[in-house]
Amino acid sequence: EAQVTQNPRYLITVTGKKLTVTCSQNMNHEYMSWYRQDPGLGLRQIYYSMNVEVTDKGDVPEGYKVSRKEKRNFPLILESPSPNQTSLYFCASNKLLAGGNEQFFGPGTRLTVL
Amino acid sequence: AQSVTQLDSHVSVSEGTPVLLRCNYSSSYSPSLFWYVQHPNKGLQLLLKYTSAATLVKGINGFEAEFKKSETSFHLTKPSAHMSDAAEYFCVVSGDGTSYGKLTFGQGTILTVHP
Numbered sequence: 001e002a003q004v005t006q007n008p009r010y011l012i013t014v015t016g017k018k019l020t021v022t023c024s025q026n027m028n029h030e031y032m033s034w035y036r037q038d039p040g041l042g043l044r045q046i047y048y049s050m051n052v053e054v055t056d057k058g059d060v061p062e063g064y065k066v067s068r069k070e071k072r073n074f075p076l077i078l079e080s081p082s083p084n085q086t087s088l089y090f091c092a093s094n095k096l097l098a099g100g101n102e103q104f105f106g107p108g109t110r111l112t113v114l
Numbered sequence: 115a116q117s118v119t120q121l122d123s124h125v126s127v128s129e130g131t132p133v134l135l136r137c138n139y140s141s142s143y144s145p146s147l148f149w150y151v152q153h154p155n156k157g158l159q160l161l162l163k164y165t166s167a168a169t170l171v172k173g174i175n176g177f178e179a180e181f182k183k184s185e186t187s188f189h190l191t192k193p194s195a196h197m198s199d200a201a202e203y204f205c206v207v208s209g210d211g212t213s214y215g216k217l218t219f220g221q222g223t224i225l226t227v228h229p
C-alpha cells in the first residue's frame with residue numbers, strides 16, 4: 001500500500017529535550033515536506049527536500065532541523081524543543097512534476113512540549 | 115508570491131441542504147488548486163484538484179469546485195450535505211513558478227452538519 005508513515009503519533013516531552021519525528025514514504029517520491037498545523041492558521045511548511053541531500057527552509061523553519069540521507073526518509077529534529085512548538089505535525093511527499101503536485105500526507109504527529 | 119483566503123472559518127448547514135465553502139487565491143502564475151478534507155483526528159485527504167483542464171472539477175463524495183480565473187476563486191460545493199461531511203476543509207494553491215509547486219494552505223473552514 002502506498003503510504004507516508006510517521007512516528008511517533010503522539011509525544012509529550014519537556015523543554016530542551018531533543019527529539020526526532022521520523023517520516024518515511026514508499027512511493028519513490030523525490031519531494032518531501034514537513035508542516036505544522038495550528039488552529040486558525042492552516043498548515044505551514046517548516047522544511048522541504050527536493051531529493052537526497054537537498055533541503056531548504058519553508059515558511060516557519062526556526063527551531064527545527066531536517067536531513068535527507070535516503071530518498072524514502074525525512075526526519076524532523078527538534079534540538080531544544082520549546083512550548084511554542086506544541087503542535088500537530090504532518091509529513092508529506094509527492095513526485096516532482098510541473099504543477100498539479102498532489103501531496104500525500106502522513107497521519108500526523110501530535111507533539112506537546114511542557 | 116501566492117496566497118489563499120478561505121472566506122469563512124466556520125460553516126453550518128442542515129443535513130440534505132447545499133454546501134458552499136468559499137476560497138479566493140492569489141498567484142503570479144497559472145495555479146493548480148486543491149481542496150483537502152481533514153476529519154477529526156485524521157490526516158488530510160485530497161477531495162479534488164484543478165490543473166488547467168476543465169474549470170469544473172468533480173471530486174470524491176459528491177463534491178465539486180469551479181475555477182473562475184476572473185474572480186480568482188475556487189469555491190467548493192455539494193448539492194446535499196451528509197452528516198459524514200462534517201470536517202475541516204482546506205483550499206490549497208500550488209504554482210509559484212517552480213518545478214515542485216510549493217503548496218500554500220488556506221486557514222481552513224470547519225463544516226458542521228446538523229441533523
